Amino acid sequence: MRRIAIITDDPGWHGKQLCQAFAERSFHADYLSLTDCRIQVDGQLPIHLPGFEQNLPDAVFVRGVPGGSLEEVVFYLDVLHALKVLGVPVYNDGQAIERSVDKAMTSFLLHNAGISTPKTWVLRDREQALAICRQELLAGHYLISKPLFGSQGEGIRRIEKSTDLLWLTSSHGIYYLQRFIECEGAGFSDKRVFVINGKAVAAMRRRGISWLNNVARGASCERIDLSADVAELAIKAVAALSMDYAGVDIIKDRHGKLTVIEVNSVPAWKGLQSVCGIDIASCLVEDLIMRHVSNIKAVA
Structure with missing residues (x-):
């Protein structure tokens, strides 16, 4: 049977939905954490994935990338990049993850493509960051302060008045400020x-x-x-x-x-699926298989 690796540290409801969708198409899916992987250049396979020691998976579905230090995050992305170089379809691939996990690059790429996105400032200097905040407040705009890396609203604050600037802190030395849209x-x-x-x-x-x-x-x-x-x-x-x-x-x-x-x-997509009536996992799995692994003959 063809095998898929689902990259996640917390399979939960989404992992079960994906496993079911893969099984319906004669694929067996295994959960895999990037924290357990390693790059090795002294063996048959230059990358080690637990459970895939003999053969790499037919494809990798990235459901989550762990947080950590800069070195750890770079290593996790290295694993995804290496898999793609070795011919393993990665969905979404490492470059896509990099672009979106880095809010500064996301803002830049959206603006560069002519897509409307909030006015954004990303900088190192605290005094300049404070000056931008004061200027925006004087103009009647709220600001959002975000960590450069993060999700689900973690670490996000809204700057509404001058006293809010007292707790303005950087995210590992970088300030990411965005005009609040009402x-x-x-x-x-x-x-x-x-x-x-x-x-x-x-x-x-x-x-x-x-x-x-x-x-x-x-x-x-x-x-x-x-x-x-x-x-x-x-x-x-x-x-x-x-x-x-x-x-x-x-x-x-x-x-x-x-x-x-x-x-x-x-x-x-649990909340979305609860109201839209569409099997999102099935749509994702179908797209991955049809576009990236359809050349592999099914094994019943």
Whole structure:
């Protein structure tokens, strides 16, 4: 039977969904942590994956990349890069993960592609960071301070007044500041669009209990009809970062303008699937197999 490695440290519901989808297509999936892998140049295979000592997997599905020091993260990405060099399809690959996990590069690539994204400053100098914050506050704008690497709203703060600058801290020496976008209508909300192979397959509205709209932070999910302009913007954002699939967060401001606020290369989809009625795992697995491993004959 053909074998797939699912890269994750916390399989949970998403891991089970993927395993089931692979099994329905005659693939056996094994969970694998990048923390257990190693690069070795003294054996038959130059990379060691537990459970794949004799033969590398037919493909790798990246469900999550562990955090850690810069050296650790670089090593994890090295493993993904090495697998691709060895001819193993990696979905999303290491370069896509790099582009999206680094918020500075995401902002740069979106802007460079002509895609609307919030005004952003990434810099090293604290005094310059404080000056930018004061300038934005004087102009009547809130700011968001984010860690350069992170997800699910961890470490994000909103700067609303001058006293908030007292706790402004860097993320390992780097300040990432972004103008806060106020959404249209009452309360706090944005749209999450799931894009697979250049097609927007599902969307939902996330309504936050605060200005953070992450489901992990208590936001509720609502099914929405996917309009052509929102779908087109999400597809362009994913293309700008060269991803197989992604979750794109889009906000419509009080002037009716659509803006991409984040592109996630390892998006969760439990909340989305609960309201859209689409088997997201099946769509992902089908795309991976058809585009990257369809040349391998099925083994019943």
